[in-house]
Amino acid sequence: METQVLMPQLGESVTEGTIAKWLIKPGDTVKKYEPLCEVTTDKVNAEVPSTVEGTVTELVAREGDTLSVGELICYIETRAGGAKAPVAAQPTDTKEIASETPAAESPKANIPLPSKGSVVNSAAKAAGKRYSPAVMRLAQENNIDLAQIGGTGREGRITRKDVLAFIENGGMTTQSAKQPGPINEEEAAMNVVHVESPSQTAPAPSVRPAVSTPEINAYPGDTEIPVNNIRKTIASRMVQSKHDAPHAWTMIEVDMTNLVKLRNSLKAEFKAKEGFNLTFMPFFIKAVVESIKEFPIMNSVWAGDKIIMRKSINVSIAVATDDALFVPVIKDADQKSIYGLARAVDELAAKTRHGKLSMDDMSGGTFTVNNTGSFGSVLSAPIINQPQAAIISMESIVKRPVVVDDMIAIRDMANLCLSLDHRVLDGLVCGRFLQSVKQKLEAYGSHTSIY
Amino acid sequence: MAIISYIDAVTQALREEMQRDKRVFVMGEDVGVRGGVFRATNGLYEEFGEERVIDTPLAESAIAGVAIGAAAYGMRPVAEMQFADFIMPAVNQIVSEAAKMRYRSNNDWHCPLVIRAPYGGGVHGALYHSQSVEAMFNSTPGLKVVAPSTPYDVKGMLKAAIRDDDPVLFFEHKRCYRLIKGEVPETDYTVPIGKAEVKREGEDITVISYGLTLHFALQVAEKLAEEGISAHVLDLRTLYPLDKESIVEAARKTGKVLIIHEDNKEGGVGGEVAAVIAEECLFDLDAPIRRLAGPDVPAMPYSPTLEKFFMLNPDKVMAAMRELAEF
Numbered sequence: 089m090e091t092q093v094l095m096p097q098l099g100e101s102v103t104e105g106t107i108a109k110w111l112i113k114p115g116d117t118v119k120k121y122e123p124l125c126e127v128t129t130d131k132v133n134a135e136v137p138s139t140v141e142g143t144v145t146e147l148v149a150r151e152g153d154t155l156s157v158g159e160l161i162c163y164i165e166t167r168a169g170g171a172k173a174p175v176a177a178q179p180t181d182t183k184e185i186a187s188e189t190p191a192a193e194s195p196k197a198n199i200p201l202p203s204k205g206s207v208v209n210s211a212a213k214a215a216g217k218r219y220s221p222a223v224m225r226l227a228q229e230n231n232i233d234l235a236q237i238g239g240t241g242r243e244g245r246i247t248r249k250d251v252l253a254f255i256e257n258g259g260m261t262t263q264s265a266k267q268p269g270p271i272n273e274e275e276a277a278m279n280v281v282h283v284e285s286p287s288q289t290a291p292a293p294s295v296r297p298a299v300s301t302p303e304i305n306a307y308p309g310d311t312e313i314p315v316n317n318i319r320k321t322i323a324s325r326m327v328q329s330k331h332d333a334p335h336a337w338t339m340i341e342v343d344m345t346n347l348v349k350l351r352n353s354l355k356a357e358f359k360a361k362e363g364f365n366l367t368f369m370p371f372f373i374k375a376v377v378e379s380i381k382e383f384p385i386m387n388s389v390w391a392g393d394k395i396i397m398r399k400s401i402n403v404s405i406a407v408a409t410d411d412a413l414f415v416p417v418i419k420d421a422d423q424k425s426i427y428g429l430a431r432a433v434d435e436l437a438a439k440t441r442h443g444k445l446s447m448d449d450m451s452g453g454t455f456t457v458n459n460t461g462s463f464g465s466v467l468s469a470p471i472i473n474q475p476q477a478a479i480i481s482m483e484s485i486v487k488r489p490v491v492v493d494d495m496i497a498i499r500d501m502a503n504l505c506l507s508l509d510h511r512v513l514d515g516l517v518c519g520r521f522l523q524s525v526k527q528k529l530e531a532y533g534s535h536t537s538i539y
Numbered sequence: 540m541a542i543i544s545y546i547d548a549v550t551q552a553l554r555e556e557m558q559r560d561k562r563v564f565v566m567g568e569d570v571g572v573r574g575g576v577f578r579a580t581n582g583l584y585e586e587f588g589e590e591r592v593i594d595t596p597l598a599e600s601a602i603a604g605v606a607i608g609a610a611a612y613g614m615r616p617v618a619e620m621q622f623a624d625f626i627m628p629a630v631n632q633i634v635s636e637a638a639k640m641r642y643r644s645n646n647d648w649h650c651p652l653v654i655r656a657p658y659g660g661g662v663h664g665a666l667y668h669s670q671s672v673e674a675m676f677n678s679t680p681g682l683k684v685v686a687p688s689t690p691y692d693v694k695g696m697l698k699a700a701i702r703d704d705d706p707v708l709f710f711e712h713k714r715c716y717r718l719i720k721g722e723v724p725e726t727d728y729t730v731p732i733g734k735a736e737v738k739r740e741g742e743d744i745t746v747i748s749y750g751l752t753l754h755f756a757l758q759v760a761e762k763l764a765e766e767g768i769s770a771h772v773l774d775l776r777t778l779y780p781l782d783k784e785s786i787v788e789a790a791r792k793t794g795k796v797l798i799i800h801e802d803n804k805e806g807g808v809g810g811e812v813a814a815v816i817a818e819e820c821l822f823d824l825d826a827p828i829r830r831l832a833g834p835d836v837p838a839m840p841y842s843p844t845l846e847k848f849f850m851l852n853p854d855k856v857m858a859a860m861r862e863l864a865e866f
Binding site: 097102103104220221222223224225241242245247248249 | 662663717718742743793794795821822823824825826865866
C-alpha cells in the first residue's frame, strides 16, 4: 500500500514549514519513526519522522519548498498492497479528514430550493402568511398587498428583498437573477411565469405559458448527486453537439478474423517485451488514420461560413472513468506506427485514470475514435465531439456465422459505427471512408509489422 | 506596504511604542530572553534590555498586580498572559482593581494598562491552551476588550491600546498568528478602539464576527458570491464596549443576521450583539437572528476528531450562511 506522508503540525500556531533537507531518497527503506527530512518553521526546526515502515517511492516536495500543514510531502510504499491512504506524519494533523463535519453535508438535501417551478403552489405553502417585521413594515409603508408578491424564500416565504424588488419594478413581481440559491437559465425562464394578476396600477405584463419543464423533486429514499464541474462540462458539450450538429449515422460490418489471429500471435510477446497490453485499438486507429489521408474532408470543422479542413490528424480517443468521460488526443497520429499508437493509447489511458491529463493532452483533436466494444457494445450512436465533423466507434468483436464464397463460415465480426455532422459531410464520402477502413482492417495479417 | 503576519504586527507595534515612549515596557512569562513562547516579543529584550522586557514568575495575579501598580505610578505596562487560559488567577486584579480604579478614586487615579493574551483553539492545544475567555470580561464596565482579526488592525489597535488611559484587554487569536498575513504600513498609525469595521459589502445576509471566524466568513462570502449570494461582513474588533451603531447599521443593511464566534454560544458575545439588534431594529429584521458558535461544553477537547467537532470551520460557516440566505 502506498502511504502519503503529510506535513505535520510542528507546534501550536505553526501553519507551514519549509523542507530544509531530505534525509532519504526514493528507493530507500525506512523504519517507522526514522527521520525523513528536516523542516524549519519560523518557530521550530524539527525532523519529520516516518509514520510507517516501507520503501520511499516519491519525494513530492523539494528542498526549499514551503508547505502548509497537511500538504503532501512524499509517498512511502508499505508491504501490503492496495489503495493509497493519506496518513499525517504525526497524529497531530488537523487537515486531512476534511469530509466529516455534519454541518458541511448539505443542509439542502431535505430543504426545498427557493422558488423552483410554480410560485402559485409555493405561495400557497407559505400559508399561515407569516411575514417578517421587515416585510410587514415595507408593505405598510408602500401600501402593498402582499398577496400579490411571489416569495423566493424558504417554502415560498416572501423575503424583504422580494418586497424591495416588487417596489422597484413598480408593483410587479420579478425574480432577479441575484436571488440566493442556484439559478440557471432554465429556472430563470420558468420564473417569468408566475405573475398572476399584478396590481391595478401596473400595466398587465405579458404572461407567457410555462415552457413545460416540470420541477423534478427527489422522493424519499432517493439519492441526490451534486453535479461536479466535469459532469457539467460533459452535459453542456453533449447538448451543444446534439443541438448544433445534425447527426447522421451509418454502420458497416468488418471481418476481423485475420486481425484477431494477428493480435493473438503477437500479444504475449508484446506484453513481455513492452510491458503493456497490445489491444485492437492501435490497429483500428491506424486504419482510420490511413483512410482519413484518402478522404481528408473527414478531418474537418464546420466554421459557420466555411469548412476548415485540418492538416494535422490528431485523433481524440474516448476514455471513460467510473464517473466521467475524457477525450485525450493522440497528436499527429498519422506519423505513428501501430506500436507508437499503442503506446500513446496506453499512456493517455493511464493519465486519465490517474487524473493527470493536462490541457495539452485534451486539446487539438480533429477526429474521434471510440472503443465501445471494450464494454461489450455491438451497436452505438456516438455524439460527435464538437467541433469535429465525425466520430467512429469500434464495437465488440463477436464470432458469427457469415457467408464467405457461398459457404457458411464462423468469422470474427465487428460493427463500425459512424456519426457525422451532415453540415460538413454527406453519406457518399462517409460510405467510401468506411469501406476504406474496412479494407484496411481486413487486410491486416501475419505480414503486418507493428513497428 | 509590507505583508506581514498577525504576530509580527504585534511585535512591530510593541517595538514602535517602546521606541516612542520610554514609559512603555513589557512583562510576562518568558517574554524576555526567550522572546515569548509564540515569539511575540522576539528581539525586544536585545533592543530594550531587561529593565523594559521583564521575565516574571509563573504568577498571573502578580503580573497583573505589578502592572496595575506601575500604571498607577505613571508607567505604560504591557503585560502578557502566556495563554488567555491562564488569566484566571489575575481576574480579581483586573476586574476589581484595574477596571474600577478611575471610578473608585473619582478620576484621581487611572490605570493605563494593556494585558495581551493569546486565545482560541485549532492549534491542538487542548483544555488549557485553547479557551476563548473574552465573554467573561464583557460585563465589566471600566475595561475595554478588543480582539482584532487582521495584522493591520492588530498593529493599529495595540498602539491605540497602549496609548489609552484606561485598562485594555488585548486578545490575540493564536491560530491567526502565523496563518493570517496582510498589508501593514511601516509608519505610525492607530485604529480606534470601540469601532467595528465592514470588511466586505453585501446585500443578502449580514455576518458579524471577530477573530479567526471572521476569516472563515470572508472566505465563504467569496465562494457564495459565485452562487449569487452576497454577504455583508462586519468585524467587531472591539468586543467591549460594543460599537452598537455599526452593528445596527450592518443589521439593517440586509435584515438577515448571522453572528459567528468560536467561544461558547451561551453567554457569548453573540448574545449581546443579538440583543442590541433586537432592541434597536426589530422592524428591519427579515429573519430570526442566528448564532453560530462553539458548543456549550466545558473546554476544547484534545482528541483531534473532537477538536474538529468543537472548532468552527469554513464548511460549518458556509452551511449556516447559505441557510440564512435561503430563508
